Amino acid sequence: MGAMQVNFAARRNTLENKRKRLTGMAPDGAPSTLSARRCGERLPHFEVDELRQIDVALARLHEGSYGFCQICGDDIAEERLDKLPATPFCQRCAD
Template structure:
């Protein structure tokens, strides 16, 4: 079965993925900077800052996971396998790729994953 993404310009998705990757890397750099700032001497403020740091660390983890998924999608583009489900091998719908350009799974496999 012909992959519908192969009939369209995968460069479009590559540009989207690279732009998202750049955005995430900028955010992660800001998170690292924010986490590295000096903390207040006031104990109540330190407690609030610690809670904020936990949230920032969580955002950082989510960003790192998305970066790995984007890098894997860029690798699939380079290998000519972008838009093909990594589980069943069937084409991933264009609509799904537009919504989640780094997805490795078709809708059915993602639902059962």
């Protein structure tokens, strides 16, 4: 359990850093929802999609469902989360 929490903290850091890069937000910038910042008006589509995925992943980290595939419920492989920390699907379901 301890290891898992350290892991989650690291994932959250990764996701939050990615998010900051996408939004250009200051490190402790408060507004956290996409709609509040209306990023959709300025960011290219793929970045908005990525931002939305990150928001969803952060919400799932918070509620404890992060790391499980949203389709089949299996664990998502660590290596996959390393590459795609915001992905909600395991390799099998994403293919």
